[in-house]
Ligand code: HEM
């Protein structure tokens with residue numbers, strides 16, 4: 083091996099007489115770093131090859147700088163305001179132009195640095211001692227003794243009263259911030275998940291308290307709005323905001339589907355839900371919660387042909403003619419059914435109302451759900 | 453007298469004076485030189501961790517920029533920005549300000565997109581890095597702690613990404629949040645309380661954006677930064693592992709010193725990673741929230757995908773059968789198993805693996821040398837098994853898209869996914885195990901018989917044989933005497949002799965012609981080096 087081993091522990095006087103290279107090598111040896119191989123890539127200065135390499139690196143840095151200038155120019159000068167389709171769409175080039183220039187600036191900076199290291203810096207093979215011997219037996223014994231005596235000094239092993247009370251105080255200090263912080267955030271669930279804003283409200287809608295069904299723009303839903311085989315998303319027409327700051331349309335529990343069957347289609351109602359549709363004896367209109375019983379996505383796709391409702395999130399399918407029973411996918415429960423009826427409005431038209439709230443919690447399952 | 457000595461010894465250059473200023477106060481000379489001289493090994497697989505680190509830096513920079521313009525508020529507002537299709541639509545201020553960043557802030561869109569791409573790259577690089585560590589056995593003693601820190605980083609990175617994805621409050625992110633709420637609700641006994649705690653009431657409430665914001669820009673990044681710091685500190689303390697090679701040992705690490713070569717290369721690599729992210733952010737659209745619209749619990753867009761690191765949970769949810777348990781008037785939701793239990797099991801296995809392997813193999817020694825995956829067939833096969841399991845889940849997360857693209861029924865996709873999830877991992881275990889053994893055998897064969905030269909000879913007997921080039925000294929039967937040392941074995945003739953430094957022909961289109969006097973000096977040097985080389989050989993032989 084041609085390692086230039088310099089004795090570790092050279093004096094400052096000796097170091098001052100050394101060339102920088104020698105002093106550097108002395109430093110590596112002092113750090114347990116052995117340079118096995120070190121070779122100037124251009125031992126003869128000024129060769130064409132060296133100049134070529136140097137120019138290559140410099141060119142990379144220059145391109146980087148130019149791209150930076152280009153970025154600033156593009157940033158300031160290019161149009162970026164959005165315009166309607168049909169008008170000049172030059173703004174579409176803004177982000178790609180910035181991205182391209184930024185990428186070129188960064189890339190050539192990076193490439194320049196790497197090439198500089200690879201082409202021009204000396205090639206080196208260096209070996210460093212790991213110094214990963216386990217702690218010496220002496221160290222272990224002394225540290226062990228230090229800890230043991232320190233513990234003895236506190237008297238904790240003897241003074242069990244202090245030990246126990248300290249434990250109590252420590253426990254208190256660890257618990258109190260947790261209680262204060264988490265406690266402030268705890269909200270008692272109560273029965274919120276069991277009800278929706280379809281629950282009858284005699285204060286808002288005297289005397290029956292039956293909640294009108296509305297569209298997202300608060301228009302009331304009339305049976306005439308729907309063609310056979312069609313479907314509409316409706317909400318409880320409650321303007322007042324609940325404790326969660328949401329009204330009938332913004333509440334996440336509200337979205338409900340009204341489906342109008344095609345002539346001849348008959349449903350097999352689930353137990354206890356026989357009269358929920360309208361008209362009650364031969365239902366043509368049905369209303370189901372739109373919130374998937376699996377994980378709460380809106381089950382929004384209705385396939386007229388197969389009379390199935392599809393949830394796009396995990397592909398659960400609900401058979402409408404079986405009262406929205408899950409027939410495929412991970413959902414386990416039918417979509418809850420809203421009992422609906424029709425009232426005559428002040429304009430003389432028929433409008434839907436909810437006769438009562440859903441008879442079970444809507445949406446995904448939770449522990450307290452029976 | 454003393455003044456003159458001090459003057460003659462003291463530094464005269466400005467840099468020297470600055471160095472003295474700091475050294476006088478901090479005693480840096482010793483420790484600093486140690487760090488400058490520190491040796492880092494180089495292998496392309498070691499770059500995965502670096503990519504993750506650099507993506508994180510890009511995330512910090514772009515994320516801080518976004519905070520200047522983002523309004524983390526669920527309060528309702530009516531949009532009046534430059535994006536005309538949304539004019540007059542009521543939406544949360546969070547969503548409006550995200551539109552604002554995309555359309556009204558000069559250069560805002562590219563920063564948003566770089567931020568999102570960097571998030572995807574961050575988690576992806578961490579995951580690939582983890583598999584590199586796994587397959588090479590870098591997690592073994594003494595590096596189990598860094599394995600655990602790394603796993604924590606991945607989990608936190610995914611949570612951080614999900615929190616960020618939620619912030620714009622668009623239709624997609626709201627749908628994701630809705631599912632996250634359902635997952636919380638599915639936890640037995642405490643689920644409802646957890647959900648109400650997080651949302652401050654029923655979903656979605658009016659605090660979630662605000663809470664996720666502070667978690668996303670302060671809480672989790674601070675923990676991530678601290679853990680990344682600890683991760684790197686442990687690497688410095690324990691030094692990097694390396695692959696076995698001639699001249700390497702358990703007690704040394706070989707490579708390049710930090711200053712200047714490694715620093716230049718690593719710094720350069722940071723810029724290259726940043727450049728890729730900038731290019732993606734500028735040229736590849738990501739999360740175009742203006743196309744999704746504001747969150748609305750009554751709407752969903754079909755074929756929507758979460759960010760890729762969430763897809764495996766989406767997949768497990770789609771594949772898991774619809775089992776609901778009812779107990780004593782309580783409900784255990786089907787969602788609980790694929791989204792809470794399954795990730796917990798996967799994480800537990802990953803946490804326990806280093807300790808389990810050490811126990812099973814009765815290996816209590818520290819290891820600094822990496823292993824080639826083929827040399828540890830059981831571990832490699834287990835890793836491939838885990839990877840297969842993950843990939844089936846991942847692809848199932850997009851099974852509706854695959855079904856549509858190839859015109860397969862969704863039903864078939866779901867059942868196919870379920871069956872493959874159970875069959876493929878053990879199958880790949882066996883196949884991988886066999887491949888590992890085959891590769892091992894071939895290594896031994898080459899060491900014994902030499903490299904195939906491709907030269908076919910006819911013996912006087914008329915027999916055809918292929919000439920093999922032995923790799924080292926051979927015994928009386930012509931069998932190689934080299935033992936396998938855990939390093940790559942050359943398998944082709946042009947891989948032989950790669951250990952000696954190659955002299956490149958300089959010049960791209962034609963060899964460079966040097967001036968005569970320079971050429972003479974070069975030749976002289978070369979002759980000298982060759983001499984030295986020979987002398988060394990004679991000495992070592
Ligand atoms: C460490 C990992 C991080 C990850 C994985 C991450 C991920 C994300 C993601 C996926 C988004 C959605 C972006 C979009 O709109 O498409 C996001 C948004 C955001 N992030 Fe981060 N982020 C990280 C760190 C940070 C940090 C450190 C900050 C600030 C100091 C930050 C600030 C923001 C802000 C303000 C937004 C909302 C702006 C918007 O969506 O336009 N992020 N983040």
Ligand code: FES
Pocket residue numbers: 374375376377378379381393394395396397398411412413
């Ligand atoms: S949320 Fe509807 S299938 Fe999962």
